[in-house]
Amino acid sequence: MKLLLLAATPAEIVPTVNWLRERASGQRENVLRFPRCEIEILFGGLGVMTTAFALGSAFGGGNPPGLAIQAGVGGAIDRSLSIGQVVNVTSDRLMDLGAEDADGKLLSPAALGFAPAHPFDEAGWLIPPGPSAILPYETVAGGTVNRATGTENSVEEWRRLYPGVQVESMEGAAFFYACMAAAVEALQLRAISNYVERRNRAAWDLPGAIGALNEALQRVLTPFID
Numbered sequence: 001m002k003l004l005l006l007a008a009t010p011a012e013i014v015p016t017v018n019w020l021r022e023r024a025s026g027q028r029e030n031v032l033r034f035p036r037c038e039i040e041i042l043f044g045g046l047g048v049m050t051t052a053f054a055l056g057s058a059f060g061g062g063n064p065p066g067l068a069i070q071a072g073v074g075g076a077i078d079r080s081l082s083i084g085q086v087v088n089v090t091s092d093r094l095m096d097l098g099a100e101d102a103d104g105k106l107l108s109p110a111a112l113g114f115a116p117a118h119p120f121d122e123a124g125w126l127i128p129p130g131p132s133a134i135l136p137y138e139t140v141a142g143g144t145v146n147r148a149t150g151t152e153n154s155v156e157e158w159r160r161l162y163p164g165v166q167v168e169s170m171e172g173a174a175f176f177y178a179c180m181a182a183a184v185e186a187l188q189l190r191a192i193s194n195y196v197e198r199r200n201r202a203a204w205d206l207p208g209a210i211g212a213l214n215e216a217l218q219r220v221l222t223p224f225i226d
Helices: 010-023 048-059 152-161 172-181 206-225
Strands: 002-007 026-028 031-033 038-043 067-076 086-091 138-144 167-169 185-195
Touching: 002 010, 002 048, 002 206, 010 038, 010 067, 010 206, 038 048, 038 206, 048 172, 067 172, 067 206, 086 167, 086 206, 138 172, 167 185, 172 185, 185 206
Parallel strands: 002 038, 002 067, 067 185, 086 138, 138 167
Antiparallel strands: 026 031, 031 038, 067 167, 086 185
């Protein structure tokens, strides 16, 4: 079986990459071999554009993976989630795509008369099939932005437009879109590094979130490589 492990930046998953390398029976460039599978490591960069290109390139070679895993940190809009908590994002959507109205409010593509097209559902969500039910992590709905939210006005705008969104990232919807378009099973794991609020980097816990993310990721990968 072939797996793809994707992160926006190396810093988010380098502990797991090193852990995998120690256990691999062989390596070819960014592909690690194990007795029952091989795992391709891919860094897509920040944002939807670089993520989409990276995945299009990875899936377009005629040998797509059976499972793609995106791992990263994210911000929580839902305050019931805890800093450092690992969540399983099972649906995602684009939040800042559309047009700005005269009063500064965002008009979504649907509000502009452009109905969502496959693989989006009628409400604009991307909901891929995948192994979510077997994982011990809370399932949440994600929202993807090109610019990380940093004002209370923007937070309220997301809550008004997309009340179901619990976690914000800059890549999740692009990952789900590419996987669904290529018929690849998708798993998106994120660790909460901060709350989505007025920008306050002093309140972020990136080391704690990255540590929790890699612990969860290694737990998920262990059955494949043992």
